[in-house]
Amino acid sequence: xxKDEHDHRHCLELFEKLSEYLDNELDEVACKDIEKHIxxxxxxxVCLQTLKRTVDLCKQAENRMVPEDFSxxxxxxxxxxxxxxxxx
Amino acid sequence: MTAPKxxxxxxxxxxDFELIRAINAGQFDRFPDLVKRYEQKLYNFSxxxxxxxxxxxxxxxxxxxxxxxxxxDFRFETKFKNWLYRVAASxxxxxxxxxxxxxxxxxxxxxxxxxxxxxxxxxxxxxxxxPLDKLLSNELLDKINxxxxxxxxxxxxxxxxxxxxxxxxxxxxQILNLSDANVKVRLHRARLxxxxxxxxxxxxx
Ligand SMILES: [Zn+2]
Numbered sequence: 001x002x003k004d005e006h007d008h009r010h011c012l013e014l015f016e017k018l019s020e021y022l023d024n025e026l027d028e029v030a031c032k033d034i035e036k037h038i039x040x041x042x043x044x045x046v047c048l049q050t051l052k053r054t055v056d057l058c059k060q061a062e063n064r065m066v067p068e069d070f071s072x073x074x075x076x077x078x079x080x081x082x083x084x085x086x087x088x
Numbered sequence: 089m090t091a092p093k094x095x096x097x098x099x100x101x102x103x104d105f106e107l108i109r110a111i112n113a114g115q116f117d118r119f120p121d122l123v124k125r126y127e128q129k130l131y132n133f134s135x136x137x138x139x140x141x142x143x144x145x146x147x148x149x150x151x152x153x154x155x156x157x158x159x160x161d162f163r164f165e166t167k168f169k170n171w172l173y174r175v176a177a178s179x180x181x182x183x184x185x186x187x188x189x190x191x192x193x194x195x196x197x198x199x200x201x202x203x204x205x206x207x208x209x210x211x212x213x214x215x216x217x218x219p220l221d222k223l224l225s226n227e228l229l230d231k232i233n234x235x236x237x238x239x240x241x242x243x244x245x246x247x248x249x250x251x252x253x254x255x256x257x258x259x260x261x262q263i264l265n266l267s268d269a270n271v272k273v274r275l276h277r278a279r280l281x282x283x284x285x286x287x288x289x290x291x292x293x
Contacts, residue, residue: 012201015197015201016197016276018276019272019275019276019279020272020276023257025257025272042210042211043210045212046210046211046212046213046216049212049216049217050212050213050215050216050283050286050287051279051280051283052216053215053216053217053286054279054282054283054286055251055279056220057220057223057224057228057232057286058232058236058247058251058252058279058282059251059252060220060224060229060232061136061229061232061233061236061252062229062233063128063132064131064132064135065128066127066128066131067141067145070131070145070148071127073149074123074127074148074149074152075120075123077149077153078119078120078123078152078153078156079120081153081156081157083116
């Protein structure tokens with residue numbers, strides 16, 4: 001690992017916490033630490049931005065409609081269940 | 089693995105409780121209302137877990153049959169939706185043995201470390217800074233769905249519950265019977281895995 005710019009051990013430590021950072025699950029000290037670091041470290045800034053975008057994209061994953069046939073079949077199956085369900 | 093203890097909790101508010109109490113009081117004809125509320129969500133959850141449409145239908149059906157059978161045991165100590173997903177997740181896990189799609193392997197953090205920090209681009213790539221709506225296309229959405237399918241199941245379960253279904257860390261932990269820390273570790277690895285897949289997609293443009 002090159003030492004010319006700065007010690008990247010800290011990068012690796014922060015790398016583990018980037019999701020918690022995005023999810024607001026870190027305490028204030030840890031947040032400040034990351035915010036300070038990414039101002040000075042472009043690779044970590046890039047990691048964080050690409051991770052954030054990945055989460056955004058994931059949240060857009062599309063949903064399909066339930067097939068009507070299946071919905072009907074499900075209704076029938078459940079209607080034919082015994083009406084006094086066994087306890088436990 | 090121990091389920092998080094949640095004793096002496098404040099009473100939970102849940103829009104489903106009234107309906108469940110009615111069903112448990114004998115109004116079985118209202119069970120379809122409960123199904124209606126969740127079949128769409130459960131179907132998509134199951135599709136993401138099983139991939140195969142027929143397997144997803146089986147999973148949804150088994151889940152609702154179990155809900156019908158065990159609704160009497162529901163204790164109103166958690167939101168109904170969380171309980172429902174607990175049933176659904178365990179149905180999916182049981183089904184896994186028959187699935188041809190789920191590669192079982194551990195994802196380690198090392199495989200996602202940038203090879204060397206000097207190799208990391210020193211600029212945020214376009215795809216990570218463009219407005220989301222400009223970036224989204226059907227092709228990209230397909231790509232994301234595809235990438236989610238390639239995640240090993242235990243990671244997929246966590247990212248689907250957290251980032252797609254919108255459950256909190258604590259709720260996900262409860263649904264899957266994991267510790268909060270475990271949920272966080274799996275989520276981070278799952279996201280890094282997807283990030284790699286997406287990065288590849290954009291770099292091949
Ligand atoms: Zn850094």
